[in-house]
Amino acid sequence: MIVQKCERTITKIKNILLNFLFENLILYIYIFHLKQKKNKISIFLCSDLFEELTPPECEAGWELHGGNCYYFSNYKSSWTESRDSCRGQGGDLVKIDSREEQIFLAERLKELMKDDDDKFWIGLTDSAEEGRWLWVDGSLFWKDQEPDNLSKDGASQADCGRMGEKKGVDNLKSWFDISCLYLQKSICEKGAGTIQSSSVCV
Ligand SMILES: [Ca+2]
Ligand SMILES: [Ca+2]
Incomplete structure (x- = not known):
């Protein structure tokens, strides 16, 4: 009886860990995409900014x-x-x-x-x-x-x-x-x- 209880508890803990890892993986992917978007926006803004800041000069x-x-x-x-x-x-x-x-x-x-x-x-x-x-x-x-x-x-x-x-x-x-x-x-x-x-x- 005690053994069965222990097994159930271990299974529960395993499930909790798996869920935790899965949620973290999703979070990681989400952050990765956000970083990519941020880089694209930065490049766009910077090139635009450089055009504004670099008029011809002598x-x-x-x-x-x-x-x-x-x-x-x-x-x-x-x-x-x-x-x-x-x-x-x-x-x-x-x-x-x-x-x-x-x-x-x-x-x-x-x-x-x-x-x-x-x-x-x-x-x-x-x-x-x-x-x-x-x-x-x-x-x-x-x-x-x-x-x-x-x-x-x-x-x-x-x-x-x-x-x-x-x-x-x-x-x-x-x-x-x-x-x-x-x-x-x-x-x-x-x-x-x-x-x-x-x-x-x-
Ligand atoms: Ca000329
Ligand atoms: Ca001549």
Whole structure:
């Protein structure tokens, strides 16, 4: 009789333990799923947050415009030296890709130029092949007016593009070709960077 009682008690305890383990297993699975969901939500929120926190920005001395950074150098040097300087800073002489970019630059130059001869080098040259004007990235530019190869240096000498009309009223006609050896100020351009955040977002 006592033995039977003991067996029943042991069976009861076994059942209680099994139930306990089963409930814990369910709980464990539930927690595992919750953690996975939390990770997914964190990644989503963080990527969203990073997009909010990382607007394009430029280094000190560079101006941000349209996703690019521009450096208006006051140092006067030849076209080649100016280009080397831009490249040394991770950019290149400016390439004007749009009417909007042209107007932005022309307006800034009006403010920066001391007089009408105080122009700035841009990344345009026909030094590789006379009359074939190329941007510094190798893309072709040609327009009937400027650069016209009719500067005082003569066509074969007027191989580099400079920009700026201190008093000009037409921002779209402010490129001029001249000998690359002239000492001019220059405009560098490079893509804007983003803020490097050190915050942990997991
Ligand atoms: Ca550009
Ligand atoms: Ca030329």
